[in-house]
Amino acid sequence: MSRHSLCLLPSLAYFLFAPPSQPQSQAASSSTTYAITGGKVFTLAGDAIDNGTLLIRDGKILAVGANISAPAGAQVIDAKGLQVYPGLFDAVTQIGLREIASVSGTVDTTETGLFNPDVVAAEAVLPSSEHIPVTRAAGITEVLTVPASGGFDSGSSQSVLGGQASAIHLAGWSISDMLIKKNVAMALSWPRIETEVFDMTTFSRRSKPYKEAKEEYDKQVSELTDWIDRARHYALAMGHGGPADYQRDLKLEALVPVTRGELPVLVIADRAREIRAAVDFCDKQKLKMILAGGLEAYKVKDLLRSKSIPVILRPVLTLPLQEDDPYDRVLSQPAELKSAGLKIAFATFDNSFARRLGQQAANAVAHGLPYDAALKAVTVEPAQILGLADQVGTLETGKIANVIVTTGDPLELTTDVRYLFIKGRLTSTDNKHKALYEKYANRPKPQ
16 A cells, blocks of 8 residues: 555544534524523623523624513523623634644645645535534534634645635535635735744754845735736726636635625734734725734834734634733733723634633633623624624624523633524534543442
């Protein structure tokens, strides 16, 4: 057998012999109408409602408020002593695109080459991913899955134009069941001047001359500019005559909505120098920009505010970029950005630790961010930043019923999710972590 065939065996064995996942969504009964009664309802669109009622019908929120009666035939869920919230929203992940980092056959985050605007995340999502039930059990009901966005368990694999990010529900047997919006933003990892690189042949770091690193950076920015310019010309050709009048190019076609301002650019950048360069580029090219990452966004907060650029922040439980920065520089940044008038959201940029989204926001509260702002930064704000606020983010009549019923504050590690609704369906919180916990917690004691 060839070496390449042998490399495929672990991946094949995983899919053939791994135990089946829990169903992505389990309705408790055939009823499509639910009444959640007696709990404290946090709509995040107004004041909290004590002893409130939330009605769900056919996947949507039918009504929410006090003194609302349950319709005949509705399944009633007694939430007395519990709290009701909109589901949490993780604004940058690779959920469904990466299963086991060390098994290449389960990884579908990047394509070859630096420029792949035609890639669409939704087309590669694995609905049976074990990461999905683990993540939703923490109260996260929807995510933005972003190709080539790096992350702890991704090997930091990135392109320049990584492709189109998709918003998905964390329940469904197929991607059509899960999809909120197929094309939400174009992922753009802003080029960096890398004077130190990791050499895979020696598994060590080696230095690169600044001149060489700068030349590589300038080349990538020039190529990016060329792609945008060619997409504009392509858009003009599309507007005159039929397809027979020009040669179709799927990559340029995917960039046309970006050049028209219809599809925002999700710019992944951390250092202040990179952020300034990206803002200048998007300003000149008249592109709608969302900043993702932003570890040094505080250094350019005035620029970001002047351009009305929202920021989707990396996890706060990480080290600062500079060795002379205060230890809590990343933890205190969300409060600083919020007080400067910026719209912010939290994201995990991850699979394995996506379940810790709420605790990332909670730690920012401990370092000055108002609690209400932190809660909205994992519910309302991501929906608004990504143009999905008409569907998710708050508990309002007519919106998709992505709802969690909890024992307390959803940002607290000790809080349990008692009931979970995705698209108005009562959804299982069973997952591999829970199964393993129960297995070993009930292990027979040695004689």
